Amino acid sequence: MNDEFEFALRVYWEDTDAGGVVFYANYLKFFERARTEWLRALGFEQERLRTELGAMFVVSATGVRYLSPARLDDQLRVTVKPLKLGRVSMDLVQQAWRGQTLLAESEIRIGCVGSADFKPTRIPAAILQAIDTPAP
Amino acid sequence: MNDEFEFALRVYWEDTDAGGVVFYANYLKFFERARTEWLRALGFEQERLRTELGAMFVVSATGVRYLSPARLDDQLRVTVKPLKLGRVSMDLVQQAWRGQTLLAESEIRIGCVGSADFKPTRIPAAILQAIDTPAP
């Protein structure tokens, strides 16, 4: 499998709550942005996936542990690491870091569905292959 | 025209930011919820509008003044008052109140578009009529 993918982002006002820290639900947004850029880096843009291959990825399960709070202006690194590739779904491990501090850790299951009928369908072979190929 | 419509909502963690108050962009969500319930109270559900009449309302301009902050657990009243009805768009005045304190005030322009081509189209007569009829 590929090495871990990293995506950088900044914490803005919109991400915080009255506790003064990032609202926990927003880590799912951060993980999503990183997954999207990971797929793009592999050569697959989601909108093109949908129109050209008739397939969409949908999130079917998310497990997140919140370990340490992020704050306004923090610069975060969000990682993506494939854990298990199935025929119609895959499990990813994603983490959010500030420097050497792990802030949140997740397991995300995404399933592949037909963009017309929303029924489970095989993950396009080209994607599986791209994920499985070691980075040069 | 109808009397002013009122919609009640509560401020939750998701609505706040690190300043300890409601994130200003979220008032647009509050105004949207109130408009949706106002249309529903007039007999028009947006999803049905789209499928049955082939029309959608889209927001084309928003002007908001933020006067006083709302906080976690606050109970707000959000109002809707038609200001000007045109053929393809209407202007509404919307306000957010906590008790007798006006928190935010807006003018919202919504335009009617075809749900297939997204081109401006006449507001369905039934809607204009419902808005223009004084409440009993």
Next chain:
Amino acid sequence: MNDEFEFALRVYWEDTDAGGVVFYANYLKFFERARTEWLRALGFEQERLRTELGAMFVVSATGVRYLSPARLDDQLRVTVKPLKLGRVSMDLVQQAWRGQTLLAESEIRIGCVGSADFKPTRIPAAILQAIDTPAP
């Protein structure tokens, strides 16, 4: 323990994404609203908890399975059911339903922390007692 608590909410534009359904991250907001109203129904408002008892609940882990999509205008019921009460944290099961269809199911762990130092602290006895008392 108390019977299950139910909270009703409506799906608005803000909750949806370009897939035409509720954006999965937003179920965490729905669950949060229901938990807040559950605590309020037990007699504990979060802002007062913080100022009077010096305690805050923070979400430390969330696990969600997304089973069926919700759409614009849907009326949902969100439930709260205590699963395990500890000294400094509790586990809740929360579900989102549309009619008889289960849309999303979660286990949420919330921890009690001091509002000044953010360190784990005992859940106030009055809250544990209120949760443990069967509804009349």
Next chain:
Amino acid sequence: MNDEFEFALRVYWEDTDAGGVVFYANYLKFFERARTEWLRALGFEQERLRTELGAMFVVSATGVRYLSPARLDDQLRVTVKPLKLGRVSMDLVQQAWRGQTLLAESEIRIGCVGSADFKPTRIPAAILQAIDTPAP
């Protein structure tokens, strides 16, 4: 005054709604991100402003016209241009562009308040000076 500042961002699922386009309220988030980076580029981080100078910027009015929809995966440029600098507030013009298409245009008024009492206070001279100095 400085030349126009530009900030690049990508449209993700979280930004869209069931209409298939960016939810209009989210442009306020895009404008906010760009303003934050503009201030940072001038040498002023908001969190440091608050703790070191005891001043915060708050948004007191927003006017936005939505001209053309943005979609998933779109790459946008968001601009910041000071329009009027006052003693306790400033007006900015901000625009969102995709290529040569202007998508949304706004006037944003931000006021300077004391971070303790939230009362209007003079914009720190160093900030006014930094804004007024032509870029090299």
